[in-house]
Amino acid sequence: MSNLTIEDIRSNLQKAGYKLTPQREATVSILLDRDDEHLSAEEIYILVKQKAPEIGLATVYRTLEILTDLHLTHKVVFEDGLSRYDLQKNRGHHFHHHLECVECGKIEEIEEDLLDEVEQEIEQRFGFLVQDHQLTFQGICKKCQQNRKE
Structure with a gap:
């Protein structure tokens, strides 16, 4: 919300x-x-x-x-x-990750920032200050997986 x-x-x-x-x-x-x-x-x-x-x-x-x-x-x-x-x-926070079902098109959000360590590594290795990122996982949601089994 x-x-x-x-x-x-x-x-x-x-x-x-x-x-x-x-x-x-x-x-x-x-x-x-x-x-x-x-x-x-x-x-x-x-x-x-x-x-x-x-x-x-x-x-x-x-x-x-x-x-x-x-x-x-x-x-x-x-x-x-x-x-x-x-x-x-x-x-004030930049995390905004998504799960996108390639079968039904449903999009879910992931509220947690799962990339803190990756950002730190990028900043240390490349001297690049990350201000934002987007991550979308494409796959099949639970509902579509269940429909496949039926």
Whole structure:
């Protein structure tokens, strides 16, 4: 569950010189309501249209890019090539790992940072300060494995 609230987002937008317009608020509310999903811009647009019929797809894209630039959302591209968005759940931390089922397309998040030692090794050996990383494991989820056995 995201620890961001609409007020946090409003405050961050204002600090960066943006307003939380009704269209942006409708987009953010979808992300807050569905914070356990990884939605594409098109999926978000379809859901936002139900709350704000006047909104355009370009507005949703611009809002998502602003939120991503401000590190309020996380943009990930999976095997299907679509950019998907979700709210940053751990502000100030960069871990964000995923399990992607290649059969049903389900995407699960791993909350723990499993790469601390790898990052330290990279910093020591290469003098490279890691600021972010993404890790996606592709495989077959439990449900699809069970369906295979039946």
